Amino acid sequence: MSVIKWKRFIVAAVIALATLVGVAPHPAQADTTIDAKAAIAIDAQSGKILAANNASTPLPIASMSKLVSIYLVREAIKAGRLQWTDTATPDANLVKISRNKALSNVALSANTKYTVRTLYEASLIESANAAVMLLGNAVAGNQTKFVAMMNAKLKEWGITDAHIVNASGLVNKEIGPDKLAGTSDTDENQMSASDMAQVAQHLIADFPDVLTTTATRQLTFAKGTSDQAEMTSWNLLLKGQKDYEADLPVDGLKTGTGDKAGDCFVGTVNKAGMRVITVVMHANGKQSDRRFIQTAKLMKQVYADWHAITIPAGTRISGVKTAKLVRGTITRVPVATMAATRVVVPTAVTAQTVLGQWVQRHALSAPLARGTVAGAISLAADGEARGYVGANQAPRVAVQTTRRVKKGNLFVLIWRGVQEYFGDLF
Incomplete structure (x- = not known):
């Protein structure tokens, strides 16, 4: 079994086990029982x-x-x-x-x-x-x-x-x-x-x-x-x-x-x-x-x-802590929120456990300056997807890179291309 297939097997096994034991970090709130x-x-x-x-x-x-x-x-x-x-x-x-x-x-x-x-x-x-x-x-x-x-x-x-x-x-x-x-x-x-x-x-x-x-x-x-x-x-x-x-x-x-x-x-x-x-x-x-x-x-x-919390500017959000980068010395660059953002979440959820999802991605290419806008993300609690009335939507915030990235040298870029090519074969 290839390394990639072995990793996929481990992930699937963990998900299955979590399902069996009923693990759910922040389950969605049940519908109201108001009479x-x-x-x-x-x-x-x-x-x-x-x-x-x-x-x-x-x-x-x-x-x-x-x-x-x-x-x-x-x-x-x-x-x-x-x-x-x-x-x-x-x-x-x-x-x-x-x-x-x-x-x-x-x-x-x-x-x-x-x-x-x-x-x-x-x-x-x-x-x-x-x-x-x-x-x-x-x-x-x-x-x-x-x-x-x-x-x-x-x-x-x-x-x-x-x-x-x-x-x-x-x-x-x-x-x-x-x-x-x-x-x-x-x-x-x-x-x-x-x-x-x-x-x-x-x-x-x-x-x-x-x-x-x-x-x-x-x-x-x-x-x-x-x-x-x-x-x-x-x-x-x-x-x-x-x-x-x-x-x-x-x-x-x-x-x-x-x-x-x-x-x-x-x-x-x-x-x-x-x-x-x-x-x-x-x-x-x-x-x-x-x-x-x-x-x-x-x-x-x-x-x-429920409670309302504020995610401070400069926070790295779970699920979107990095953005893809090409031609750099690294392939992913860390990103963080650009503004303080209010979000309403279940009472057990904190700013550290809020999850993000990309809603807009910018193409990033080295050399890259610190503070480059990488796109925008939406914020929500894990496992909670109750939704919004009308045209309202989950809170969104722009994210930016938190470090400078130099352009990779020619040999690094060639070797990375070779790895990606052969990796796609398996």
Whole structure:
């Protein structure tokens, strides 16, 4: 048996033995056992999936829909098409919806102007349906155009399986003449847990101050007017609320409730240097606060299983410690990371045990200077391949050579060529 074949035999034997004894340095985390129709948890910064259960199945989302609407409002304000101090006046249908006590609302009055900021706060804190629809009119002119904008934004983000028919998340029969043409009275918005996590990720990343509003437990609507009302957040995980826990400083994001949707919640918490976004859809159980019980359970599971670490610049990463080099005194040159890089990994994983994989290689040829860019690598934990939501991907970092390499002399290069030639024969 040749040396090469003998080495291959040894490697195969070791792999087989490891399989038999169950060796796995950092196994992927098991799917969450959260008691709900669907659930997901992601790292807000990278979009990395930390736990998931039935997360790709579209389901009714009820008022979680408002996060898409709010994103479009914030986008319009950023672009200068809308100002916080601009006002909007409800038509007869929105006044009627706002006074339907079976729905989440703040009462609006005919011929009354409401500022964009007031409607924005009501939409997020009280989950006011007529308020968010009025915001849609302020952005797009009418509900039909605004819903078209919602669908276009989702497609822009790569979300193609969403079914969006109104701005609020109500069942169509509840919005009267503002129902979208071609849709039925029983139609309602649907998205997957993974889709909702992406929406929340975009909203927090692009407009982080939204968390100031979603963390607000109580606020007065239209203070000093005949419509004045006290708003209390439906998020029971906020400080001062029934399900608040000191070790889970939850500051958002949005509830959703409906006959088909059940009790839903998009939550977010920032702890131990890692902001997590969770989505629980149609939580099961008999408790009235079941969505918050399941969310807290999911958040605790994630922080027990995962942590964010920073790989310092100048680190040599396992699996990609060297790069191929031609015409040099050596055939492989050591490489190291060029920048500090954040990566989310299982709690047992350290910076020293993170693995790298080439995503881009540069052709290197001697003579070679120290600090030459050798390409780029992606970072992950060994045996962990849970993936990312949407277009997010594993963190990448450029690597550079850590030493200077001289060009090999003619005899060395000839001898190396001979070795490679005969080595390929076996």
